[in-house]
Amino acid sequence: MNKLLLLLLFLGPLNKVNLFAQSKKTLQWISLFNGKDLTGWKQLNGKAKYEVKNGEIVGTTVPGEPNSFLATEKEYGDFVFEVDFKMNSTMNSGIQFRSEIKDADDTCHVTDKKVPERVHGYQVEIDPSERDWSGGIYDEARRGWLYSLENNPGAKPAFKKEGWNRYRVECIGNSIRTWVNGVACAHLIDAMTPRGFIALQVHAIGDPSEAGKEIHWKNIRIQTVGLQPAPADNIFVINTIPNNLSPEEKRAGMRLLWDGKTTQGWRGAYKNNFPDQVWYISNGTLNVKGTTGAESANGGDIVTTEEFGAFDLQFEFKLTDTANSGVKYFVTEKEQNSGSAIGLEYQVLDDDKHPDAKLGSIGNRTMASLYDLIPSLKITAGRREKLPVGEWNRGRIVVFPDNKIEHWINGWKVVEYQRGTPYFYALVARSKYAQWPEFGMAKKGHILLQEHGTQVSFRSIKIREL
Numbered sequence: 001m002n003k004l005l006l007l008l009l010f011l012g013p014l015n016k017v018n019l020f021a022q023s024k025k026t027l028q029w030i031s032l033f034n035g036k037d038l039t040g041w042k043q044l045n046g047k048a049k050y051e052v053k054n055g056e057i058v059g060t061t062v063p064g065e066p067n068s069f070l071a072t073e074k075e076y077g078d079f080v081f082e083v084d085f086k087m088n089s090t091m092n093s094g095i096q097f098r099s100e101i102k103d104a105d106d107t108c109h110v111t112d113k114k115v116p117e118r119v120h121g122y123q124v125e126i127d128p129s130e131r132d133w134s135g136g137i138y139d140e141a142r143r144g145w146l147y148s149l150e151n152n153p154g155a156k157p158a159f160k161k162e163g164w165n166r167y168r169v170e171c172i173g174n175s176i177r178t179w180v181n182g183v184a185c186a187h188l189i190d191a192m193t194p195r196g197f198i199a200l201q202v203h204a205i206g207d208p209s210e211a212g213k214e215i216h217w218k219n220i221r222i223q224t225v226g227l228q229p230a231p232a233d234n235i236f237v238i239n240t241i242p243n244n245l246s247p248e249e250k251r252a253g254m255r256l257l258w259d260g261k262t263t264q265g266w267r268g269a270y271k272n273n274f275p276d277q278v279w280y281i282s283n284g285t286l287n288v289k290g291t292t293g294a295e296s297a298n299g300g301d302i303v304t305t306e307e308f309g310a311f312d313l314q315f316e317f318k319l320t321d322t323a324n325s326g327v328k329y330f331v332t333e334k335e336q337n338s339g340s341a342i343g344l345e346y347q348v349l350d351d352d353k354h355p356d357a358k359l360g361s362i363g364n365r366t367m368a369s370l371y372d373l374i375p376s377l378k379i380t381a382g383r384r385e386k387l388p389v390g391e392w393n394r395g396r397i398v399v400f401p402d403n404k405i406e407h408w409i410n411g412w413k414v415v416e417y418q419r420g421t422p423y424f425y426a427l428v429a430r431s432k433y434a435q436w437p438e439f440g441m442a443k444k445g446h447i448l449l450q451e452h453g454t455q456v457s458f459r460s461i462k463i464r465e466l
Contacts, residue, residue, distance in 0.1 A: 029221040048202035057217045059202040071199035080223040087215035093126040096199035134159035135185025147186040158183035184233035258461040269341040275299035290455035303446040310401040310466040320455040322353040330445035345371035368409040376414035
């Protein structure tokens with residue numbers, strides 16, 4: 001008996017060691033670059049120069065060419081990818097992943113050169129400019145910025161403008177995460193492209209004097225089996241999947257404010273029940289029909305049954321032609337007014353066609369503005385903060401415990417103010433809200449979706465109390 005027991009005790013640890021060795025073996029890195037030539041890679045789009053020097057891939061800018069990409073011949077779905085690189089500090093570049101090449105017949109915005117086929121897909125940004133968005137996630141030739149580092153400003157200093165940087169990208173299922181030099185930069189939940197190639201970008205240049213600038217890559221490696229997500233890093237998560245909460249969002253205290261299916265948690269403003277006309281639910285969207293264009297003249301606004309103080313509210317909305325609506329907060333219904341209930345308002349508007357965009361003062365009735373009080377920031381040319389009519393925009397309102405408030409649209413912060421300050425009271429005094437005592441100053445209030453007689457759709461309405 002003792003001999004048998006000793007044998008079992010001896011074999012037990014041996015088996016554990018063997019299992020551990022097997023686990024470690026499945027997690028070994030696979031090199032994507034042999035250090036000698038470009039075997040396993042192919043060039044797409046532009047004709048920037050790619051060559052191998054001193055065990056490194058070197059990309060060099062060439063004038064008159066669109067964005068160039070050196071892409072893996074293989075495609076990858078779930079993986080962990082790492083690469084080291086250094087570059088000229090005045091360049092812009094990026095690393096594509098889960099990407100594809102598609103017929104596009106586009107024109108490069110830098111060179112004005114036709115590109116019959118174009119790389120589409122996720123890109124982890126390399127950006128040594130003053131905005132410091134290295135490690136953010138850009139959607140090349142599709143949706144633009146998905147996760148800028150304005151959503152995680154603490155990660156901006158991670159990138160080194162001189163010398164070598166290490167990037168890490170983790171794609172597991174719909175979860176996409178990035179790190180720069182060990183610092184967590186972006187966390188995106190997105191399902192558009194589950195698989196594709198990886199590619200090293202040499203960005204197009206508009207000025208011939210920028211020709212000859214180099215970016216160097218080395219230690220390019222990937223894991224594809226036995227993957228486990230890295231530990232939670234507690235950075236802001238952007239989730240583009242409709243009416244979905246990721247495990248990371250749930251851990252942070254985020255919950256759906258609309259369940260995507262029913263009217264639970266909502267009622268008509270100044271009413272006990274949900275409106276029986278104008279508002280309807282279809283295919284995971286909450287919609288208000290277009291009617292006369294008048295404010296709250298048909299089904300009326302809807303409000304949450306709960307009230308909120310400090311919170312992070314996120315929502316998606318889609319406009320129709322000439323649409324007008326809004327998302328209000330700190331709505332108390334104490335005013336008992338006719339028309340739309342009173343509250344601070346995130347404007348939702350077709351700026352190009354609705355006449356309200358030209359009213360008010362200095363644009364303070366345009367998209368994402370604090371309606372009739374503060375105009376939203378308009379992003380510089382070539383960067384869209386609002387998407388065209390018919391596409392889904394991501395809105396966000398953050399109310400901090402100290403009464404600082406932010407409006408965001410599609411990852412851009414476009415309004416920032418603090419209620420209760422002399423500046424805030426001065427703005428109210430010269431607005432249409434001057435007649436309402438203590439306007440916008442309630443400790444808590446309902447959140448409201450406005451019916452303004454035009455067709456607007458909402459989805460992915462979620463909230464985290466702060």
